[in-house]
Amino acid sequence: MPSRASGTLMLMATVLLVSANLRPAITVVGPLIERIGADTGLSPSALGVLGAVPIVAFGLVAPVVHALGRRFGLERTILLSLLILVGGTLLRSAPGIDGLPQAVPLYAGTALLSAGIGVGNVLVPAVVKRDFPDRVPLMTGAYTAALVGTAAVFSGVAVPLADLLNWELALAVPALFALLASTVWALRRAPVPEAPEDSAPSVAGGRLPTTLWRQPLAWQVSLYFGLQSTLFFTLLTWFPAIQTSHGITEASAGLWLGLFQAAGVVASLIVGQVMQRARDQRGISAVVIAFMLTALLGIIFAPGLMPLWALCAGTSTGCSLLLALTFISLRAGSPSQVGQLSGMAQGVGYLVAAGGPVFAGALFQAVESWTPVLWCALAIALVQGALGHRAGRNVQVE
Known part of the structure; x- marks a missing residue:
């Protein structure tokens, strides 16, 4: 029994360590965005x-990613993704090469490290479904807290690191953390499944199975994932600039961005335990959206209380991510189906979310005010709430 318990703890630790690397290389950019531009x-x-x-x-x-995971195995695919994350993070911090502007390695490295993170985004829920089938909401809450927590730490220390070193080296620091995770993950011993995964589930009456792309529930999960990602990445990119437009210093804006993300840690741990006992997630989704609406209206009408609004927004985005990942795990019936739904939800969702930071930057450049951007974010939050009510039902995809 002790060896089995220690083995379970090792599995949990490795999942949490990989999860902790799925945001820092990205969140370290936000507090330095104006310095990078200058x-x-x-x-x-x-x-x-x-x-x-x-x-x-x-x-x-x-x-x-699902096909890669089935072809090479979850462990090897995730290990490769961590090594890609290390390489991309280092490339992003490189100076311009052979007369090329510094923006070239900046964009290329960002794309490479993001591809590595994208693999982990899809496969970690499948690992949780496989290794912890009876504790999916609880484990999802734990790894979401690890993801959000380390993101908050790196956001909070970004400006001090850039002052101590420079912004290029500050952007390179997450590579050390990813290297540690890849080393630990390489030592992992995955459990041997008692039966093979259902690569071709039987269908009563001989009918062909309905594809995910034809199922409303799969689209509700995917679009919910997309809209919560839109709000998170838009705030992640521009929240410091929104704050400095109200006279807040760059260092303080970085700290409030860290608070914005840290709030999701405690919220994810609490909500994960609540969801473990809840019959469905519709009520939780409604409360989560209420926090976001409060935060956005507060930033518009009472910017002097920015730390409070950072706390509310961070609670909402952290719990929204937890809900989105839990929807993927609970709305699918097996690890294989989790991989498929995760691929669809994150493929659709992130492409939907990609326009958020770009649109926000372009709109601000056009009107020289963040207020219209915040009103657009509020409309997105309302639609996200409606989708959460549908995706939160206690049903599964076919």
């Missing part, structure tokens, strides 16, 4: 594109 000459629209590169990469990678 040094590279990139416009707000171009910086919005930089913020959208990870989301586009997630969306393009997601549909093929």
Whole structure:
């Protein structure tokens, strides 16, 4: 029994460590976005594109990840993704090569590291479904907390690191963390399944199974994932700039961005335990959206209380991500189906979300005010709430 318990703890630790690497390389950029623009000459629209590169990469990678996982195995595929994350993070911090502007490795490295993260985004839920089938909401809450927590830490230390080193080296620091995760993951021993996965489930009456792309529930999960990602990445990219437009210092804006993400840690742990006992997730979804609406209206009408609105927005985005990942795991019936639904939801969802930072940057550049951007975000939150009510029902895809 002790060896079995220690083996379970090792499995949990490795999942949490990989999850902890799925955001820091991205979230470290937000607090430094204006400094990067000043040094590279990139416009707000171009910086919005930089913020959208990870989301586009997630969306393009997601549909093929399930096939890679089945072909090479979950463990080897995730290990390769971590090594790609290390390489891309280092490339992003490289200076311009052979006369090329520094923006070239900045964008190329961001795309490469994002592809590595995109693999983990899809396969970690499948690992949770396979290794912890009776504790999916609880484990999803734990790894969401790990993901959001480390993202918050790296956002909070980004400006001090850039002051101590420079912004290029500050962007490279997450590579060390990813290298640690790849080393630990390589030592992992996956459990041997008692029976093979259902690669071709039987269908009563001899009918062909309905594909995910034809099922409303799969689309509800996918679009919910997309809209929560739109809000998260838009705020992640531009929340510091929104704050500095109200006279908040760059260092304080970075701290409030860290608070924005840290709030999701506690919220994910609490909500994960609640969902473990809940019959469905519709009520939780409604409360989560209420926090986001409060935050957006607060930023518009009472910007002097920015730490409070950062807390509310972070609680909402952290729980929204937890809900989106839980929808993927609970609305599918097996690890194989989780991989398929995860690929669809993240492929569609991230491509939907990619326009968020770009549109926000372009709209601000056109009107020189963040208020219209915040009203657009509020409309997106309302639609997300409606989708959460549908995706939160206690049903599964066919």
